[in-house]
Structures are given as structure tokens and as C-alpha cells.
Amino acid sequence: MTDSDNLDLSRRRLLGAVGAAGAAGLVAGAAGGAGISAALSDDTAGAGGAPALSTVGSTAVMFHGKHQAGITTPLQSRGHLVAFDLAPGAGRKEAAALLRRWSATAKVLMAGKAPAEDTGIALDAGPSSLTVTFGFGRTFFDRTGLASRRPAELDPLPAFSADALDPRRSEGDLWVQIGADDALVAFHALRAVQKDAGDAARVRWQMNGFNRSAGATAKPMTARNLMGQVDGTGNPKPTDPDFDRRIFVPAGGAQEWMAGGSYAVVRRIRMLLDDWEKLPLDRQEKVIGRRKSDGAPLTGGSETTELALDKLGPDGKPVIPDNAHSRISAPEQNGGAAMLRRPFSFHDGIGPDGTPDAGLLFVCWQADPLRGFVPVQRKLDRGDALSAFIRHEASGLFAVPGGPAEGEYVGQRLLEA
Numbered sequence: 441m442t443d444s445d446n447l448d449l450s451r452r453r454l455l456g457a458v459g460a461a462g463a464a465g466l467v468a469g470a471a472g473g474a475g476i477s478a479a480l481s482d483d484t485a486g487a488g489g490a491p492a493l494s495t496v497g498s499t500a501v502m503f504h505g506k507h508q509a510g511i512t513t514p515l516q517s518r519g520h521l522v523a524f525d526l527a528p529g530a531g532r533k534e535a536a537a538l539l540r541r542w543s544a545t546a547k548v549l550m551a552g553k554a555p556a557e558d559t560g561i562a563l564d565a566g567p568s569s570l571t572v573t574f575g576f577g578r579t580f581f582d583r584t585g586l587a588s589r590r591p592a593e594l595d596p597l598p599a600f601s602a603d604a605l606d607p608r609r610s611e612g613d614l615w616v617q618i619g620a621d622d623a624l625v626a627f628h629a630l631r632a633v634q635k636d637a638g639d640a641a642r643v644r645w646q647m648n649g650f651n652r653s654a655g656a657t658a659k660p661m662t663a664r665n666l667m668g669q670v671d672g673t674g675n676p677k678p679t680d681p682d683f684d685r686r687i688f689v690p691a692g693g694a695q696e697w698m699a700g701g702s703y704a705v706v707r708r709i710r711m712l713l714d715d716w717e718k719l720p721l722d723r724q725e726k727v728i729g730r731r732k733s734d735g736a737p738l739t740g741g742s743e744t745t746e747l748a749l750d751k752l753g754p755d756g757k758p759v760i761p762d763n764a765h766s767r768i769s770a771p772e773q774n775g776g777a778a779m780l781r782r783p784f785s786f787h788d789g790i791g792p793d794g795t796p797d798a799g800l801l802f803v804c805w806q807a808d809p810l811r812g813f814v815p816v817q818r819k820l821d822r823g824d825a826l827s828a829f830i831r832h833e834a835s836g837l838f839a840v841p842g843g844p845a846e847g848e849y850v851g852q853r854l855l856e857a
């Protein structure tokens with residue numbers, strides 16, 4: 441048995457223990473950590489018998505499966521979004537080789553192992569819930585001679601009146617979403633993906649994001665965004681009976697290679713935080729229609745209580761105003777349109793005028809953008825109270841194929857059919 445076999449064996453045992461703990465609902469953090477540490481075997485212990493990896497570091501997400509990882513995976517604390525354009529002269533053959541390389545690298549990294557010619561950036565860390573998710577943009581299909589296999593769902597999104605989009609930071613032939621609960625692990629993956637691109641593709645744009653660190657709260661809680669709001673409450677849940685139908689492309693559709701896949705809409709949304717923070721709390725809460733402290737509807741109850749949209753206040757006006765973001769985006773106000781929002785916050789420094797270049801890397805997933813993002817954004821564009829405090833600066837729409845079966849690479853069913 442070689443040293444690397446030994447390492448793999450230790451890693452597998454460790455991951456097994458953590459997987460079971462995760463399935464039982466343990467969460468990385470003060471409470472969960474002890475239970476998981478106790479499950480570590482001796483050969484994973486560091487100096488002095490201390491656990492070699494923390495709970496956060498040791499959690500691994502499967503690369504193979506029906507759907508790609510990074511869609512229903514719980515939000516990670518670090519994210520990188522990167523779009524590539526195929527290099528001049530690169531076509532289907534080069535794209536297939538690239539997806540094969542990227543898939544092999546993603547599989548190795550997500551298992552917490554080092555790729556060949558490693559940079560060493562993530563040495564000592566476990567997989568840290570790393571996910572690497574791959575998608576194809578509209579322009580990919582012409583460049584690879586696959587126009588007949590381009591899904592209609594990749595038709596350009598309509599223009600919205602409030603859009604201030606920068607085309608250089610929008611769209612792209614290929615898109616990669618990287619998420620991890622450790623900043624070095626995430627950056628390591630980003631470097632590996634970029635190196636793998638070699639001469640086949642060039643970075644078009646790249647964005648960095650973050651969420652609250654795993655374990656920062658005493659119990660599992662919905663994320664907060666940089667406006668301080670609880671954000672994610674209304675998301676469809678994997679246990680909902682119609683979850684799969686709303687989020688994932690069914691088999692038997694016009695483009696069979698997309699079965700099990702999903703469409704990602706990506707928007708860089710700048711928050712005008714100086715303006716927002718000047719707004720008194722009661723007005724901030726009316727903009728959303730929910731309490732800032734705990735995300736509960738202004739009509740009462742707790743975070744998960746349904747919005748009572750018809751309830752009137754003593755002044756005879758709706759308690760949740762007509763232009764409140766939660767009202768306008770609610771599925772019942774949009775013919776049932778729903779999407780799975782899975783964003784990262786961003787902060788790219790403070791501008792010369794002293795305002796932060798910060799906001800939301802809004803990523804949402806759906807089986808069809810015309811039944812998810814588009815109708816909701818159309819309505820928000822017309823009358824959302826939040827619009828005065830945000831600016832949509834970049835946009836992308838990507839077809840994210842289903843997860844690869846064992847022995848397959850992502851997108852193989854498109855590229856080798």
C-alpha cells in the first residue's frame with residue numbers, strides 16, 4: 441500500500457463518519473463539532489491526538505449524481521463565479537477535452553485530494569464542502585457547431601427597464617460556479633479550473649462572493665444579505681412535492697442532454713448601501729414586507745409564517761405594502777413562478793466617492809427561466825420598493841447539465857452524442 445493509498449483510506453473513513461453525522465442533521469458549529477470530532481478514527485488524528493480536520497473541513501459533497509453539486513448544496517461561505525469564452529480556433533473537440541479535464545479536477549478536489557501539479561494552496565484542509573458546477577452559455581453552441589442542440593430556454597433574457605448591464609461582465613460561452621466553506625479551498629479550485637482551461641478558453645469575467653461562515657450561528661439559520669435582511673426564507677424546499685419539477689429539467693424534453701439539469705440566472709446586483717442605511721428601520725421593513733430582526737412577515741408570526749397579503753392596518757392600507765418586495769415576488773402573485781435562490785454577497789472595495797462596491801451575486805436555479813426568473817423580475821422591474829436601493833450591473837444565463845454518472849464527464853451527453 442502506498443502513502444497516497446493510506447491517505448485516501450483515512451480520508452474515506454473520515455468522510456464516511458461525517459456523511460452519517462450530516463445525514464442525521466448535525467451542523468458544523470459549536471454543537472455539531474463535538475459529535476463529529478468524536479467519530480474521527482485514530483489515523484486521522486493530528487499531533488497530540490487532536491482531530492486532524494474540523495467538521496467544516498471534513499464535509500465532502502459528491503461529484504457524481506443525478507444533478508450537479510452546487511445547486512441544492514447548502515450555501516457555502518465562499519464563492520467564485522467565473523465565465524470563459526472559448527479561444528479563437530477552439531471548437532467542439534477542444535471543448536470536450538476541456539470539460540473532461542475540468543470534471544476530473546472537480547472530482548479530485550471535491551474529494552479533498554490534490555490534483556497533479558498541485559499549487560499546494562489547500563494543503564492541510566479537507567474538502568470543506570467544495571462544489572464545482574459547470575454550465576454552457578448561449579454563445580457556446582454556435583462556437584462548437586452545436587446550434588441545433590441549443591435549448592430554447594437559453595434565448596436571451598428580456599431587457600428590464602432598470603438594467604444597467606456591463607456586457608464585459610455578462611454572459612460567456614462557459615460558466616463555472618465554485619463554492620466552499622474555506623476561502624483557500626475555494627481559491628485553490630479557482631486556480632485549478634483556470635489552469636485547466638489552458639489554450640482552450642480564456643476568462644471573460646470573474647466575481648468573488650461570500651456568505652456567513654459555517655458554524656457562526658448557534659443554530660442553523662437562514663442567510664442574511666448585506667442589507668441585513670434574512671434572505672432565503674421563501675425558497676422552495678427539496679421536500680416540496682413540486683420541487684424537482686420547478687428546479688430541474690425533466691427527461692423526455694426537446695434537449696435530452698439537459699435531463700436532470702437546471703438553468704442558472706446570474707445577476708451582479710449592486711446595493712446602494714449608503715442610501716439604504718439612511719432609511720429608518722420601519723421603512724426598511726416596509727420595503728421588504730418582513731421584519732429585519734427575524735424575517736417574520738409584517739402581518740405577524742415567525743419567519744416561516746405565510747404572508748397575510750390581504751391584511752389591512754388601522755389606516756385601511758395593506759400591512760404588507762403593494763410595492764413590498766416579498767409581496768411582488770411571491771409565487772402566488774406570479775402564477776406560481778418559483779426559483780431556487782442561492783446567492784453570494786460580494787464586496788469589491790470602496791470607490792473614490794466612498795461608497796462600497798458591494799451587493800448580491802444573485803444566482804437562481806429553475807427548470808425554465810420563463811417560468812422562474814423572467815416573470816418575477818418583470819414584475820419587480822415595474823414596481824418593487826427595493827429598486828431604489830439596488831442596481832443590476834451584470835447578467836448571465838447558463839444551461840447547467842445534469843450530474844455526470846460514474847465514469848462520465850459533465851456535458852458528455854451534449855458533446856459526444
Ligand SMILES: C=CC1=C(C)c2cc3[nH]c(cc4nc(cc5[nH]c(cc1n2)c(C)c5CCC(=O)O)C(CCC(=O)O)=C4C)c(C)c3C=C
Pocket residue numbers: 665667669670671672673674675707709710711728730735765766769770771778779799800802813816817820826830
Ligand atoms: C427576479 C428575482 C429576484 C431578484 C432579482 C431579487 C433580488 C433581491 N432580493 C433581495 C432580498 C429579499 N428577497 C426576498 C424574497 C424573494 N425574492 C425573490 C426574487 C428575487 N429577488 C423571491 C422569489 C422571493 C421569495 C418570495 C416568496 O416566496 O414569498 C426576501 C424575503 C425573504 C425571503 O423569502 O427570502 C428578501 C429579504 C435583495 C436584497 C435583492 C437584490 C439585491
Ligand SMILES: [Fe+2]
Pocket residue numbers: 765769
Ligand atoms: Fe428577493
